[in-house]
Amino acid sequence: MNSIIEIKDLSFSYDHEEPKKVLDQVNLTIDQGQWVALIGHNGSGKSTLAKLIDGLLTPTTGTITVAGQTLSEETVWEIRDHIGMVFQNPDNQFIGADVAGDVAFGLENRGVPYEEMHLRVKEALKAVNMEKFAAHEPVRLSGGQKQRVAIAGVLALRPQIVIFDESTSMLDPKGRQEIVALMRRLNKEEGFTVISITHDIDEASLADRIIVLDDGKVIADDAPAKIFSRGNELFKIGLDVPYPERLKHELAHLGVQVPKKYLTEKEMVDWLCQYVLKK
Amino acid sequence: MSHTYQVGTPLEEVAVKEVSFEIKNQSFTAIVGHTGSGKSTLLQHLNGLLKPTSGYLTINGHKITPETKNKELGDLRQEVGFVFQFPEAQLFEETVLKDIAFAPKNFGKSEAEALEIAREKAKLVKLPEAVLERSPFELSGGQMRRVAIAGILAMSPKILVLDEPTAGLDPVGRFEMMELFKQLHQKEGLTIILVTHQMNDVANYADHVLVMEEGQLIADTTSKELFSDPSWLKAHHLSLPQTTDFAYQLQQRGISFETLPLTEHELARFLAPKLNQRGKIDG
Numbered sequence A: 001m002n003s004i005i006e007i008k009d010l011s012f013s014y015d016h017e018e019p020k021k022v023l024d025q026v027n028l029t030i031d032q033g034q035w036v037a038l039i040g041h042n043g044s045g046k047s048t049l050a051k052l053i054d055g056l057l058t059p060t061t062g063t064i065t066v067a068g069q070t071l072s073e074e075t076v077w078e079i080r081d082h083i084g085m086v087f088q089n090p091d092n093q094f095i096g097a098d099v100a101g102d103v104a105f106g107l108e109n110r111g112v113p114y115e116e117m118h119l120r121v122k123e124a125l126k127a128v129n130m131e132k133f134a135a136h137e138p139v140r141l142s143g144g145q146k147q148r149v150a151i152a153g154v155l156a157l158r159p160q161i162v163i164f165d166e167s168t169s170m171l172d173p174k175g176r177q178e179i180v181a182l183m184r185r186l187n188k189e190e191g192f193t194v195i196s197i198t199h200d201i202d203e204a205s206l207a208d209r210i211i212v213l214d215d216g217k218v219i220a221d222d223a224p225a226k227i228f229s230r231g232n233e234l235f236k237i238g239l240d241v242p243y244p245e246r247l248k249h250e251l252a253h254l255g256v257q258v259p260k261k262y263l264t265e266k267e268m269v270d271w272l273c274q275y276v277l278k279k
Numbered sequence B: 001m002s003h004t005y006q007v008g009t010p011l012e013e014v015a016v017k018e019v020s021f022e023i024k025n026q027s028f029t030a031i032v033g034h035t036g037s038g039k040s041t042l043l044q045h046l047n048g049l050l051k052p053t054s055g056y057l058t059i060n061g062h063k064i065t066p067e068t069k070n071k072e073l074g075d076l077r078q079e080v081g082f083v084f085q086f087p088e089a090q091l092f093e094e095t096v097l098k099d100i101a102f103a104p105k106n107f108g109k110s111e112a113e114a115l116e117i118a119r120e121k122a123k124l125v126k127l128p129e130a131v132l133e134r135s136p137f138e139l140s141g142g143q144m145r146r147v148a149i150a151g152i153l154a155m156s157p158k159i160l161v162l163d164e165p166t167a168g169l170d171p172v173g174r175f176e177m178m179e180l181f182k183q184l185h186q187k188e189g190l191t192i193i194l195v196t197h198q199m200n201d202v203a204n205y206a207d208h209v210l211v212m213e214e215g216q217l218i219a220d221t222t223s224k225e226l227f228s229d230p231s232w233l234k235a236h237h238l239s240l241p242q243t244t245d246f247a248y249q250l251q252q253r254g255i256s257f258e259t260l261p262l263t264e265h266e267l268a269r270f271l272a273p274k275l276n277q278r279g280k281i282d283g
């Protein structure tokens, strides 16, 4: 696999007087086409890391390489073209009279010719399943629909990497499902590298890989099943674990010997039925 | 009561349609329903921010009809503390303490009295002493929200109304926030009314549940009752608490429950004896 993001010995502080760093010696390699979930409690440095990758902040020490180019003042604009960022609350990002206008905004800004722009907007709205809404006013849409339009705006710029920073946290359960399904499709079918910053452990469990940040340090980096089998540790640093792990934890308290291996919901149902129903 | 927005314009929208319900003193009520179902509209009637366009409601003895004038609402705004969605957006004072003291000062307390009340409420919502003299904008999201809530509590309301108070917080922040409301309910005797999408929280904290759908009240019940009928919830596209959902899957595979459990603790207590009986378990 080709790596698309390489982070070497990255440290960062907003305030150089402050001895405690916001990011402390972070080393990471993310492969092209990977879906990575970044989890950690509030204030652990997740958004800061995303902003550093996008060149919105400059490392105190260390280097960041995106698509083969090392981030610097000279390369930052080109690198930013490879990266699309989707934030929590799209309400205040809306521009333009209708959905298509909003999606076109970033392209207009970059002087993309009209024909090309038209094509890309159409393509992007199709990718998020909103082509029927092209002429609608953004304010009349549901939360999930607004977030899909914001994502279309990002896709129209044709990035290779899409970073979702808690993009589902303000949505109701239905809106959240829509966005997670879309992330999965963008990654699996359209080949985007996806980095999703999230508190939703069910969303994180769909990723290829989970990176856990705690006070600016990477404390775990592994496949979801491996991460979740360390249930107790996650509890301790204030993170959620998938439901089967929570139930196992309660059962273990009551003296039941539970499997150490991480079980998905379906596997847990199977495991329980096997013993409870056996005569 | 009903509420229609922008009556007589092309944008006219019936947001709440002929609902009737009662909330008991010192109860803990959750209001659930999809986005756009009328929850926030309903909520804003409870302290007179909105008035019904037909029908009426009575809160703590104050009757509000479509004709009620704001000045007739008397002490209602003080008796019902209303915490908006993302209340941290409304913080504005230079320090946390001053922000909390703002309301009591406004309601006629002296500077010293107001600061005293602010200290007490900051403690009640578990804000660390160290942050009281800091700017509210330096705090974490969860802490900023606590400051906003302390500011509302500083008016000593009897009823606390909250619109999606845990939205956007991390799991620990959410848990601590819900535990705070539980404490305010149990120890301070406040009536709590909150809107949420988190069915786990409804199961763990609320004794009374109102379900809204397209402006109508489609259920007025207890959480135990509500979650005992998964097919009804599924028909209305509402989710179950995780435990109930999981137990429902077990039920469909042939494990029978008298009533579906609401919390993982309940489910584990049901399963453990059956699993331990099996003796040594491999895995």
Ligand SMILES: Nc1ncnc2c1ncn2[C@@H]1O[C@H](COP(=O)(O)OP(=O)(O)O)[C@@H](O)[C@H]1O
Binding pocket: A014, A015, A022, A040, A041, A042, A043, A044, A045, A046, A047, A048, A049
């Ligand atoms: N603009 C800023 N100025 C100063 N400190 C900041 C700024 N943004 C974030 N921080 C601090 O940096 C730390 C990490 O924040 P952030 O990256 O936003 O965390 P997360 O996204 O994991 O919640 C926190 O302690 C936060 O208070």
Ligand SMILES: Nc1ncnc2c1ncn2[C@@H]1O[C@H](COP(=O)(O)OP(=O)(O)O)[C@@H](O)[C@H]1O
Binding pocket: B005, B006, B013, B014, B015, B033, B034, B035, B036, B037, B038, B039, B040, B041, B042
């Ligand atoms: N200020 C307003 N003016 C016009 N329509 C509104 C206003 N506020 C809400 N609505 C409409 O009323 C309906 C109910 O909205 P709301 O009470 O906010 O629902 P919820 O809180 O359940 O998401 C929605 O269709 C919404 O668009």
Ligand SMILES: [Mg+2]
Binding pocket: A046, A047, A048, A165
């Ligand atoms: Mg963040």
Ligand SMILES: [Mg+2]
Binding pocket: B036, B039, B040, B041, B163
């Ligand atoms: Mg609302």
